[in-house]
Amino acid sequence: MSKVRTLILRAPGTNCDMETAFAFEKAGAETSLIHIGELIRREKMLGDYRIMSFPGGFTYGDDLGAGKVIANEISLKLGEDIALFIENGGLIIGICNGFQTLVKSGILPGPLSPNIRQSVTLTNNDSGKFECRWVYLAANSKSNCIFTKDIERLYLPVAHGEGKLVADAQVLDNLNIVLYYTDEDGNPTMNYPDNPNGSQKSIAGICDNTGHVFALMPHPERYIKGSQHPMWSREGSKKQGDGFKIFQNAVDWVKHL
Amino acid sequence: MHRIEVYFKEQLPDSAGQGLVKGIYDLGIDGISDVRVMEVYWLDAELEKQELKFICQRLLADPITQDYNFNGIINGKSEDGLYSIEVAYNAGVIDPVEETAMKAVQDLGIKNIRAIKTAKRYLIRGNLDKSDLDLICSRLLVNPIIQHTVGDNPVVFPESPRYSFSLKHVELPEDDDAELSCIGRRFGFSLNEIKAVASYFSGLGRNPVDVELETLAQTWSEHCVHKTFKGKINFNGTVIDNLLKNTIIKATGDLNKPWCLSVFKDNAGVIDFDGKWALCFKVETHNHPSAIEPYGGASTGVGGVVRDILGTGLGAKPIFNTDVFCFGDPDMPYEDVPEGVLHPRRMLKGVRAGVADYGNRLGIPTGNGAICFDNRYTANPLVYCGTVGIMPEEFSQMGNQKPGDLVVLAGGRTGRDGIHGVTFASEQLSKDSTRVSFSSVQIGNPIVEKKLIDTIIQARDRRLFTRITDCGGGGLSSAVGEMATETGVKIHLDRVPLKYTGLSYSEIWISESQERMIMAVPPENVEELLNLFAGENTEASVIGEFTDDKKLQLFYNDNQVCNIDMDFLHEGRPQLELRALWQKSSHTEPNSDQPDLAQSLLKILGSWNICSKEWVIRQYDHEVQGSSVLKPLVGKENDGPGDAAVIRPILDSNIGVIISNGINPKYSDIDPYWMAASAIDESLRQIIAVGGNLERVALLDNFCWGNTGKPERLGSLVRACQACHDISIAYGTPFISGKDSLNNEFEFHGNTIAIPDTLLISAISVMPNINKAVSMDFKKAGDLIYIVGTTYDELGGSEYFKSLGYIGNDVPQLRPEQAKRLMDNLSKATDKKLVKACHDLSEGGLGVAIAEMAFAGNLGATLILKEIPLCGSITRNDYILFSESNSRFLVEISPEDEAEFEKLMKGVICACIGEVTALDTLQVFGLNNDRILSIEIDTLKEAWQKPLKW
Known part of the structure; x- marks a missing residue:
């Protein structure tokens, strides 16, 4: 079977590209780190890949708002390519800054079209601080998201200053919510720090209606190995970290097409 | 010219504003009900209303959470109960946001914009009088070093200054000591040094050009050459010719560990990791810049040490940051803070933010550190920034350029930033420092540095350059001057890309603008290298070439402005001769019964030195790169104080790296020897505590001292160095690199306040199996x-x-x-x-x-x-x-x-x-x-x- 070609997008300030590539490789994908300029100049073609990943980081320093400048660049220069990529069944995952990029470019909640405007945002954490901490998550079992198939609960780190999801009530009601911040027992929560940013409806991750375009604020690529867990030295380390399944699901889905 | 304001919608919280409400309350000012912060953008352009609207809607304002207005000033004047304060950067201080905004506006297809400037407007609601407002401005909103409050008719885009070339010679009267000494001080030379310079130029039969003196002064500065450590010291009657060589470096030589790959010569010390990869480690201080502008000083401190790692061997990838700070007590009464000095609380907040913003943006985990408090640090805070890097072992040695190789400058542009930073770093601070040293402070742009890292690692792997070093203290002068020691070099200063016009040849040469690296590139590789940089949107320029005449030659538009011998530049400095004394001091012993133990324990746990630093740690990204094995906060609730950090730099390997630090300046009040010994012991204890061993541990020394021109202060430095030697030998743990920052003293009411003699020991160790780590x-x-x-x-x-x-x-x-x-x-x-x-x-x-x-x-x-x-x-x-x-x-x-x-x-x-x-x-x-x-x-x-x- 041919490898699942996965594009890890790089831009000035991207910084989680290597570990995201590692996670995909572990899950059996073949990854390429591609600079956004290479796509814009058509040196590399999005159509050659099956999965596209927007990794975490501080693209363009997050000046003018997290993910804003790259979102602008993407919707103006790569919008059509990405729309076609989704139409052709490609999978997209955005993590942290990638999530911010996907909502600010209008790719999420989607569907992407030339006149689409941003309807969801990720804004400053209620704490007013950058937060690097581990959080409990629950997956919405009703979501058709391919990435979270068979996942119920997760424990993953967040590291962001702008992770609070905000949208109008009507938009919120129609969101394909995939992940919630929960307390230790798995109940969605608005309490800090279990909900580290004050996100509306405790939303930690969403998906488009196809289930193919998924984004989340926590970092699944930082919990691939058991010893990345903060308490592994107390509780023993799992064979695989909770985040691994997300990448595995994506690669398996493409393999089984 | 257009003015745009962007702000959070009235009904939504403004977290920056809420933070300020708290900050104002902490100042002791009540009665504030709300603070809102507006982003102000000035556009130097003539745009239609539609275009402005487009820019606001698509770019500057978030459509869900923010509103905007342009060309109208909302709430322009302060009225009762609502006060407006607008703060902008001083001329020459560049906010990285301006550059990003230019790019983004151009992405929108709007090309005819000449420049963008940013400012912030604070709308404060509450009952305040003028003195309250002044206090809020001076203690929270404005640091006059880089910012000012904007008046009614601001000149937002001042005309760029022009520069017209004229060569400036300096006359050195060889027989007039008073005059020589005076000229020497202007450039930062001692009398002995300027005499050596005068005699050199008299031998050449000409007067020096100003830039030649600047170059010599920088190369010979304490910061660059560590002349105290290399001086001839008479210590209680015994002469030590070169303290460093006779203590710390000697121990490393005697231990002669085969896994030490490069020690005390490159930008960082290098050790073997697993036979295939090498680790390098460096800790720098950035004390003086942080003292006057904590945010900028600390962030450029991180930037500087990361570039040291990038400039080690043929370039290492930074994988871990460690940061250690020393401040006055955060609850110090305001009236006890010397004039011209920032309050420790503001210092801590600013330094923390600078380190976090820069390190987080570079994607380097900050997973280890310490904060010490002592009121003697109030005017001289210490900011230690350290970085670990990793590289394939084949790249672990310093490169060698050939004559004919080109000099390529890559990264940020050159401005008037940090002119005389090195001589500033080597001098004593006073309340006037804030006035005289404004040009020494810079705002970093971490994304430029991130791009440099990304690109240089690729260029290294393609073997496009033969040597690399960073532009740090001393700018091009130090970097190029040192790199070309064995060959010689010709540099064309007019080919250096500038941030703005008006810089003289001399300013270009000594500017300490951030985020710049220098490479030696064989001519046949230069096209590929420049293409690679262009593809990563990073500027790189050929500014000269290496020669074989062992001369440093500088040109500005074909005019020669400098021509000195490398031998004189690097060997011509007269050795310092110093006197050092040490005798044990005596302190009063407590003479009390045992107080209540529970109360004592609670008090100690709640002391500034020991209390939880979670507030700082959580704002650092310590998980990026996915490498953390033992995190800085551990335990059942992820909030206990871990000892050393353990990371796994190669995700598919079980070999780990342990990073720890030891610092306890309190002991130096009694005996700096045991202070230093204890710091080493502490750093090693932490390694053992997390499951490491002493087999492969390397140490870094970082001395921050008062004025070592004073014999007793130098004596304590000698004691500390002797301890480093003895304990290093005893434990079998060699030093591989180090740094010092001397003259940390402050004049206050006629008294001199010196910091406690402070030695930070940073330790790095290879852990054979991370699965054995213990929390x-x-x-x-x-x-x-x-x-x-x-x-x-x-x-x-x-x-x-x-x-x-x-x-x-x-x-x-x-x-x-x-x-x-x-x-x-x-x-x-x-x-x-x-x-x-x-x-x-x-x-x-x-x-x-x-x-x-x-x-x-x-x-x-x-x-x-x-x-x-x-x-x-x-x-x-x-x-x-x-x-x-x-x-x-x-x-x-x-x-x-x-x-x-x-x-x-x-x-x-x-x-x-x-x-x-x-x-x-x-x-x-x-x-x-x-x-x-x-x-x-x-x-x-x-x-x-x-x-x-x-």
């Missing part, structure tokens, strides 16, 4: 608690004595032979997985260590003091509990492993002294078996967490 939190009720090591009557300089208001005299000493044996045995026990938790005993001694282990594990503990191995005259329960004797550990062992553990520990001092319990209390039984302490774990934890819960 410090208690794991299970019923487990046994052992103490390893002997407790002496050593409370001099301790936190306990400090809490009683004393220093004392019995400073913790070191018995390295016993200590090494003990650490080796303990390493064997952790390697056999017998140790379930381990914590080293440091500030606050046994009392603090056991409390931390208990609340980190959410378990209780019982402790029996009479079981503790003691030595000497220690007979008081409180002294046993709070002695800070070195080389001690608390270890948790499962009862079934008791026999095996005791067997392994045979021959070293070790005793079972208690038990982990399911109770929620810490119980301590004294020498007479009375219960002397019983206190709830939650109470201990709360006392420890409260001070820095900001």
Whole structure:
């Protein structure tokens, strides 16, 4: 079977590209780190890949708002390519800054079209601080998201200053919510720090209606190995970290097409 | 020209504003109901309304959360109950946002914009008078070094200054000492040095050009050449010719470890990791810039040390940051803060933000650090920034350029930033420093540096350059001057890309603008290299070429402005001759009965030095790169104080790296020798505590001292260096790199305040198997608690004595032979997985260590003091509990492993002294078996967490 070609997008300030590539490789994908300029100049073609990943980081320093400048660049220069990529069944995952990029470019909640405007945002954490901490998550079992198939609960780190999801009530009601911040027992929560940013409806991750375009604020690529867990030295380390399944699901889905 | 304001919608919270409300309240000003912060953008362009709207909607304002307006000034004037303060950067200070905004506006298809400037407007609602407002401005909103409040008719886009070339010679009257000395001071030379310079130029038969003097002054500065450490020192009658070579470097030479790949010559020390990869480690100080502008100073400190790593060998990838700070007490009364000095609380907040913003943006985990507090640091805060890098071993050695190789400057543009930063860093601060040193402060642009890292690693792997170094202190002058020592070089200063016009040839050469690297590139590779940089949107320019004449030649538009011999530049400096004295000082011993132990323990846990630093740590991304194995916060609730950091740099390997630090300036008030020895011991204890061993540990030294021109101050430096030598040899742990920052003194009311003699020891170690790592939190009720090591009557300089208001005299000493044996045995026990938790005993001694282990594990503990191995005259329960004797550990062992553990520990001092319990209390039984302490774990934890819960 041919490898699942996965594009890890790089831009000035991207910084989680290597570990995201590692996670995909572990899950059996073949990854390429591609600079956004290479796509814009058509040196590399999005159509050659099956999965596209927007990794975490501080693209363009997050000046003018997290993910804003790259979102602008993407919707103006790569919008059509990405729309076609989704139409052709490609999978997209955005993590942290990638999530911010996907909502600010209008790719999420989607569907992407030339006149689409941003309807969801990720804004400053209620704490007013950058937060690097581990959080409990629950997956919405009703979501058709391919990435979270068979996942119920997760424990993953967040590291962001702008992770609070905000949208109008009507938009919120129609969101394909995939992940919630929960307390230790798995109940969605608005309490800090279990909900580290004050996100509306405790939303930690969403998906488009196809289930193919998924984004989340926590970092699944930082919990691939058991010893990345903060308490592994107390509780023993799992064979695989909770985040691994997300990448595995994506690669398996493409393999089984 | 257009003005745009962007702000959060009225009904939504403004977190920056809320932070300010808190900050204003902390100033003691009540009656503030709300603060809103507006982003202000000035566009130098003539745009249609539609275009402005488009820019606002698509780019500057978030459509969900923000509103905007343009060309109208909303709430322009302060009125009763609502005050408007607008703050902008001073001319020449560049906000990175401006560059990003230009790019983004151009992405939108709007090309005819000449420039963008940013500002911030604060709308403060409440009852305030003018003095309140002034206080808010000066203490929270404006740092005059880089910012100003904007008046009614601001000149937002001042005309760019012009520069017209004229060569400036300086006359050096060889026979007029007074005049020479005066000229020397202007450039930062001592009289001896300027005399050597005068005689050199008289030999050449001409007067020097100003830039030639600048170059020599920078190359010969303390910051660049460490002339005190290399000087001839008469120490209590014995002459030490080059302190560094005779102590620290000597120990490394004598130890001669084969895994030390490059020591004391490159930008960082390099050791072997696994035979394939090499690790490099460097810690820098950025004290003086941080003192006057904490945010910019600290962020450029991080940027600088990261470039050191990028410029080590043929370039290493930065993988870990460690940051250690020293400040005055954050609750210091404002009236005690010297004029011209920022309050410690603001200093801490600014430095923390600078380190976090820069390090987080670079995607380098910040996973280790420490903060020390002492009011003598108020005017001279210390900011240590350290970075670990990794590279394939084949790239671990410094490169060698050939004559004909081109000089390529890559990264940020050159501005007037940091002119004379190096000479500034080597001088004493005063209240006037804030006025005279404005050009020494820069705002970093971490994304430019991130792009440099990304691109240079690719260029390295393609072997496009033969040598690399960073532009740090001293700018091009230091970087190129040093790189070309063996060859010679010609540089065309007019080819250096500038941020703005108006710079003279001399300013271009000595500017310390951030985010720049220098490479030597063979001509046949230059096109590929420049293409690679262009593809990553990073500027790179050929500015000259290496020659074979061993001369430093500079040109500006074909005019030669500098022509000096490399030999004179690097060897012509007369050696410093200094006098050093040391004698032991004597302090009053406490003479009191034992105070209430519970209260003492709570007070020590809540002291600034010991309290939880979670507020700082959580704002650093310590998980990026996915490498963390033991995080800075550990335990049941992820909030206990971990000892050393353990990372796994190669995700598919089980080999780890341990990074730790040791610092305890309090001991230097008694004896800098034992202060230095204790700092080394502490850094090593932490490595042992997390499951490491002493097999492959390398050390870095970082000396921050007062004015070593004073014999007693230099004497204490000599003592500390001697300790570094002795302890390094005894433990078999070589130093691989180091740094010093001298002259940390401040004039205040006619008195000179010197910082405590401060030595930071940073340690790095290779851990063969990360699965053997141990965290410090208690794991299970019923487990046994052992103490390893002997407790002496050593409370001099301790936190306990400090809490009683004393220093004392019995400073913790070191018995390295016993200590090494003990650490080796303990390493064997952790390697056999017998140790379930381990914590080293440091500030606050046994009392603090056991409390931390208990609340980190959410378990209780019982402790029996009479079981503790003691030595000497220690007979008081409180002294046993709070002695800070070195080389001690608390270890948790499962009862079934008791026999095996005791067997392994045979021959070293070790005793079972208690038990982990399911109770929620810490119980301590004294020498007479009375219960002397019983206190709830939650109470201990709360006392420890409260001070820095900001």
